[in-house]
Amino acid sequence: xxxxxxxxxxxxxxxxxxxxxxxxxxxxxxxxxxxxxxxxxxxxxxxxxxxxxxxxxxxxxxxxxxxxxxxxxxxxxxxxxxxxxxxxxxxxxxxxxxxxxxxxxxxxxxxxxxxxxxxxxxxxxxxxxxxxxxxxxxxxxxxxxxxxxxxxxxxxxxxxxxxxxxxxxxxxxxxxxxxxxxxxxxxxxxxxxxxxxxxxxxxxxxxxxxxxxxxxxxxxxxxxxxxxxxxxxxxxxxxxxxxxxxxxxxxxxxxxxxxxx
Amino acid sequence: xxxxxxxxxxxxxxxxxxxxxxxxxxxxxxxxxxxxxxxxxxxxxxxxxxxxxxxxxxxxxxxxxxxxxxxxxxxxxxxxxxxxxxxxxxxxxxxxxxxxxxxxxxxxxxxxxxxxxxxxxxxxxxxxxxxxxxxxxxxxxxxxxxxxxxxxxxxxxxxxxxxxxxxxxxxxxxxxxxxxxxxxxxxxxxxxxxxxxxxxxxxxxxxxxxxxxxxxxxxxxxxxxxxxxxxxxxxxxxxxxxxxxxxxxxxxxxxxxxxxxxxxxxxxxxxxxxxxxxxxxxxxxxxxxxxxxxxxxxxxxxxxxxxx
Ligand SMILES: Nc1ncnc2c1ncn2[C@@H]1O[C@H](COP(=O)(O)OP(=O)(O)OP(=O)(O)O)[C@@H](O)[C@H]1O
Ligand SMILES: [Mg+2]
Numbered sequence: 001x002x003x004x005x006x007x008x009x010x011x012x013x014x015x016x017x018x019x020x021x022x023x024x025x026x027x028x029x030x031x032x033x034x035x036x037x038x039x040x041x042x043x044x045x046x047x048x049x050x051x052x053x054x055x056x057x058x059x060x061x062x063x064x065x066x067x068x069x070x071x072x073x074x075x076x077x078x079x080x081x082x083x084x085x086x087x088x089x090x091x092x093x094x095x096x097x098x099x100x101x102x103x104x105x106x107x108x109x110x111x112x113x114x115x116x117x118x119x120x121x122x123x124x125x126x127x128x129x130x131x132x133x134x135x136x137x138x139x140x141x142x143x144x145x146x147x148x149x150x151x152x153x154x155x156x157x158x159x160x161x162x163x164x165x166x167x168x169x170x171x172x173x174x175x176x177x178x179x180x181x182x183x184x185x186x187x188x189x190x191x192x193x194x195x196x197x198x199x200x201x202x203x204x205x206x207x208x209x210x211x212x213x214x215x216x217x218x219x220x221x222x223x224x225x226x227x228x229x230x231x232x233x234x235x236x237x238x239x240x241x242x243x244x245x246x247x248x249x250x251x252x253x254x255x256x257x258x259x260x261x
Numbered sequence: 262x263x264x265x266x267x268x269x270x271x272x273x274x275x276x277x278x279x280x281x282x283x284x285x286x287x288x289x290x291x292x293x294x295x296x297x298x299x300x301x302x303x304x305x306x307x308x309x310x311x312x313x314x315x316x317x318x319x320x321x322x323x324x325x326x327x328x329x330x331x332x333x334x335x336x337x338x339x340x341x342x343x344x345x346x347x348x349x350x351x352x353x354x355x356x357x358x359x360x361x362x363x364x365x366x367x368x369x370x371x372x373x374x375x376x377x378x379x380x381x382x383x384x385x386x387x388x389x390x391x392x393x394x395x396x397x398x399x400x401x402x403x404x405x406x407x408x409x410x411x412x413x414x415x416x417x418x419x420x421x422x423x424x425x426x427x428x429x430x431x432x433x434x435x436x437x438x439x440x441x442x443x444x445x446x447x448x449x450x451x452x453x454x455x456x457x458x459x460x461x462x463x464x465x466x467x468x469x470x471x472x473x474x475x476x477x478x479x480x481x482x483x484x485x486x487x488x489x490x491x492x493x494x495x496x497x498x499x500x501x502x503x504x505x506x507x508x509x510x511x512x513x514x515x516x517x518x519x520x521x522x523x524x525x526x527x528x529x530x531x532x533x534x535x536x537x538x539x540x541x542x543x544x545x546x547x548x549x550x551x552x553x554x555x556x557x558x559x560x561x562x563x564x565x566x567x568x569x
Contacts, residue, residue, distance in 0.1 A: 003383050003386055004383055004384045004385075004386065006383065007379065007380045007382075007383025007384055008380070008383075008384075010376075010379075010380070010383075011369060011372065011376060011377075011380050014369075014372050014376055015369065015371060015372065018371040018372060018412070019371070088365060089362075089365055090365050090366070090367070092327070092330075092332055092360075092362065092365070093360075093367035095332045096330050096331075096332055096355055096358075096360060097355055097384050097385075098352045098355040098356050098384065098385060098386075099384055166288065167284055167287065167288055169284050172284065254334060256332060256333065256334075257272065257274070257333070258327050258332060258333065
């Protein structure tokens with residue numbers, strides 16, 4: 001059971017490394033984005049020490065850098081891979097393996113993320129510096145919320161892969177997902193700034209666990225009981241998504257068509 | 262080894278709407294389009310056979326192969342492969358079959374060939390020693406050494422196909438489904454692929470179901486063919502029997518002095534010298550030849566009679 005998944009993870013990693021130049025470009029974009037956000041938010045604060053939410057400018061800048069770094073590192077590739085393979089009928093081979101389709105995809109994603117982190121490593125000091133990030137007081141809370149958030153993100157992207165078996169077309173859904181997930185993850189604006197209904201919505205959706213929650217834990221904006229509560233809700237999301245995935249996959253499996261002949 | 266009974270597949274897809282909201286409407290619609298791709302096909306194949314599964318474009322060959330592998334669920338009918346129902350016992354069936362689709366590849370496009378082969382070794386949990394042995398055999402038989410470390414996207418079609426054959430056979434499956442494994446290959450590459458298939462069948466008693474539009478593949482490899490059209494079996498039996506039973510008449514082809522070519526059918530029992538004498542008397546001829554019926558003319562005739 002382990003060996004097939006390790007094999008898929010290795011291919012995911014190699015796949016990521018094969019697109020080295022893409023990653024370098026995105027890292028440049030990432031650093032630029034963090035830099036721009038820093039300029040905008042510094043101007044918005046206009047010399048004030050604190051915002052109404054009690055976040056210092058320094059903490060906010062650290063938050064933005066981290067949230068973007070996280071969102072970048074955890075953006076899933078598998079919806080794109082699955083979309084391509086379903087459209088071309090190559091998914092035939094994924095389905096003809098003795099290992100399940102979803103575990104294969106999840107393992108590929110894990111390897112791909114690992115490859116991304118490997119290449120991101122040289123950029124981390126730059127982002128940390130630009131974002132003036134200092135060591136956190138909640139390393140365990142940070143690691144836990146982030147790891148669980150990553151699992152949620154992978155499961156959501158598996159959901160998109162499964163939807164592809166119905167629609168045979170997920171390019172639009174993937175793009176929408178990317179947009180919505182980054183926005184509600186709070187990569188531009190911390191969730192605590194979202195007004196009224198938008199704030200309620202952002203709080204209810206699971207996207208915050210990929211950006212806002214871990215980053216807020218890191219900078220100390222969330223602490224103590226809030227961390228424990230976040231972890232509990234994340235575990236709940238994972239259980240719910242697992243059930244949903246299982247049910248949807250059973251149905252998708254039956255309606256598989258392999259395009260082209 | 263393989264038993265198929267009254268196998269039928271009707272594709273029933275939600276009607277595909279076009280336009281910007283098309284995908285959404287397709288998702289919600291109750292309108293369906295139906296198409297019967299395989300229509301009551303039955304056959305049996307014993308272990309160690311190489312069977313040509315032939316038919317014109319759209320006959321339902323690939324659809325049958327997809328059902329044999331267990332990926333596609335039949336609308337009705339029965340398949341048993343080595344005592345298993347493929348779509349119910351997918352995992353065990355997966356370990357027992359290797360598949361090559363000439364039109365698509367199982368190799369990872371952006372990675373060196375060897376990476377995809379290693380992945381296959383991992384996915385099927387092939388012990389390291391056996392993997393090395395298998396790989397060495399594939400490298401020799403399919404001349405993989407030149408491009409083992411080349412990204413698949415840089416391979417020529419023939420090289421890629423050889424890579425795909427290797428991937429399908431690395432875990433020594435007792436059954437091989439080959440759907441157009443020689444499509445687009447040059448004569449040499451076709452020869453290499455045919456030899457590989459023959460060798461695999463001979464050494465491992467691998468059962469092979471071969472789909473192809475190149476009848477030379479069939480003549481080189483198969484003793485038996487199953488001919489289908491519009492999802493139904495037209496013929497199932499030996500190639501020799503088929504040629505005898507359906508053989509069209511031999512033909513006399515003459516090239517006239519004014520570059521025109523004329524064909525005369527030679528009726529059973531007709532004297533060929535007499536026919537030639539008669540033709541030369543009427544036309545000034547430059548060259549003549551006699552065409553023997555071959556598998557191609559036989560199959561063309563069967564397709565024509567089945568209403569094409
Ligand atoms: N996913 C699908 N949805 C709807 N119809 C399909 C689908 N796949 C195949 N068909 C139809 O089923 C029929 C049989 O297709 P199939 O691919 O099995 O033909 P084939 O014998 O392999 O032909 P070829 O020699 O051209 O490869 C065709 O009429 C095709 O249009
Ligand atoms: Mg076909």
